[in-house]
Amino acid sequence: MNFFGDSLMSAFGLMLSLDKELIEIVRVSLNVSLASTIIAGVAGIPAGFVISTGDFPLKRGVITLLNTLLALPTVVIGLLVYAMISRNGIFGVYDLLYTQKAIIIGQIILVMPIVTTFTISAISRIDARYRKTAMTLGASPFQAALVILKEARFGITAAVVAAFGRVISEIGICMMLGGNISGYTRTMTTAMALQYDKGEFVLAIALGIILLAISLVVNISLTYFQGKATG
Amino acid sequence: MTLYFLKDIRQSYAGRTVLDIAELALDAGNIYTLTGPNGAGKTTLLNILSFLSPPSAGQMTFNGIPVKFNAASLQQFRKSVVLVDQHPILFSTTVFKNIEFGLKIRKISRKKRNRIIQSSLSMVGMKAFINADARYLSGGETKRIAIARALACAPNVLIMDEPTANLDIENQLNIESIIREIHRQHNVTIIFCTHNIAQGARLASQHIHLFAGRVTDTEHENxxxxxxxxxxxxxxxxxxxxxxxxxxxxxxxxxxxxxxxxxxxxxxxxxxxxxxxxxxxxxxxxxxxxxxxxxxxxxxxxxxxxxxxxxxxxxxxxxxxxxxxxxxxxxxxxx
Missing domain, CATH: 2.40.50.100 (RNA polymerase II/Efflux pump adaptor protein, barrel-sandwich hybrid domain)
Structure with a gap:
């Protein structure tokens, strides 16, 4: 059997044997990715709502800035956060460098613009009559906002899924701010890079398969949710 | 009894005055028809009467209470007045949940909610649609559900912006008979605008004509x-x-x-x-x-x-x- 086939077979064997190292890497990856996605969602969805529905000076400027931040390279985020949390940085005292918290901070910066701009886009497409209808039926501004968010749920869910996909597959921030410490900050992507450097492809391919499987599960869940909601 | 009293109400957008009413009094329990050409300020007036948008200037009382045009005060008044839009939109869920929305906001118990939803749907002849997906209803059905949704909130005033616009004759007559029945059974004050003068004459006891943002006599037709x-x-x-x-x-x-x-x-x-x-x-x-x-x-x-x-x-x-x-x-x- 060829090299790729052998590696694939060995990878499945590793997964079926529930290899401890593999499980630990997946756990760390999910841990940081879910944490950063949830925090970015909690902050980014309301921010997107306020920007989309609000009327304030420099609104277009804010949206342009957010769109620009979508192209922010992970290496740049890694460098900026590194400068702030390294021993000489303004947050150096908190000793965050090479921790999961450092990765989470970097990833939040990475995906906040994604969640916010996708939310702005989703809410902008919602008919203004939903808000007016909610208001005339007696809703408070907050209750009317919930109606709009509910109507925009598919777009907002897509924003969160896109953000999760971005953080679970990124490597620059994990490597620069996490340091790829085994059992602590080693994620699927940093582990794959390490195994590649060592010429050990079995674990790298196993991790690649798991990464794609997670992505598949998330997307199947989204499709199921959208299918159910559209009836 | 005077329900609404408007004094020097003016609405301007970008420096252009679209509504300028020196004085207007509306009594409780009547059906009012609001007519006028496109751009006369009908929808603007309905939005002010529905407490959805405050005027640029002027004073207004509702049930003798001066209206303060701040968010909290307007929300309180909105509990008594419901507007059915010219092209009403239903939430992307079932008919039941659409009608339930206003009742939940008013903190009405589940048991009572079910009863009100049933009777509101009966009133508009749509009881069979209680579990239907609101997104797949026709234009006429949507208007009837929107009226039922408004009615369920037991408003003192029901405001309708061209309730029969874009409907076929059968649905127009349906809506007209629903309006008559709502007024007969609930004695709700109804204010609706229409381009159909004959319809206004059939349904309403009072007629307000707007032209270029001002209340005028009904001479300004054609x-x-x-x-x-x-x-x-x-x-x-x-x-x-x-x-x-x-x-x-x-x-x-x-x-x-x-x-x-x-x-x-x-x-x-x-x-x-x-x-x-x-x-x-x-x-x-x-x-x-x-x-x-x-x-x-x-x-x-x-x-x-x-x-x-x-x-x-x-x-x-x-x-x-x-x-x-x-x-x-x-x-x-x-x-």
């Missing part, structure tokens, strides 16, 4: 936009390049005119072609109003005229009849 042109030594008002209406002398060029429906008379036909200043047209509609008969005549544009019942009887007028009409110059107003 409003047309066009240009003054001279032909064979006579001045005409040309509409859409095809209809020529004889008008009194004026130095205006492009303008708007209104023709009082009482100033339009049906005259005996003289020959195969209409003899100026007569216009020839087909009778498109006839309706009974309080003390007169209203006829809609298509002379290239639709003109509404009113006549006394004895004249109607003597002419034995029927739909599709070809008639000649003459417009008395005193009934024409230039704007």
């Amino acid at each position: 409003i047309f936009k066009g240009e003054i042109t001279a032909l064979n030594g006579r001045q005409y008002f040309r509409i859409d390049e095809k209809v020529l209406i004889p008008v009194p002398a004026t130095d205006k060029r492009e303008t708007k005119i209104s023709i009082h429906p009482g100033a339009i008379k049906i005259v005996d036909r003289r020959g195969d072609e209409p003899v100026p200043p007569s216009l020839r047209g087909k009778v498109m509609g006839l309706s009974v109003e309080k003390d007169w008969i209203r006829a809609m005549v298509d002379v290239g544009v639709l003109i509404s005229l009113i006549m006394e019942t004895n004249e109607y009887d003597s002419r034995n007028l029927r739909i599709n009849d070809l008639v000649d009409i003459e417009i008395h110059p005193d009934g024409i107003t230039f704007f």
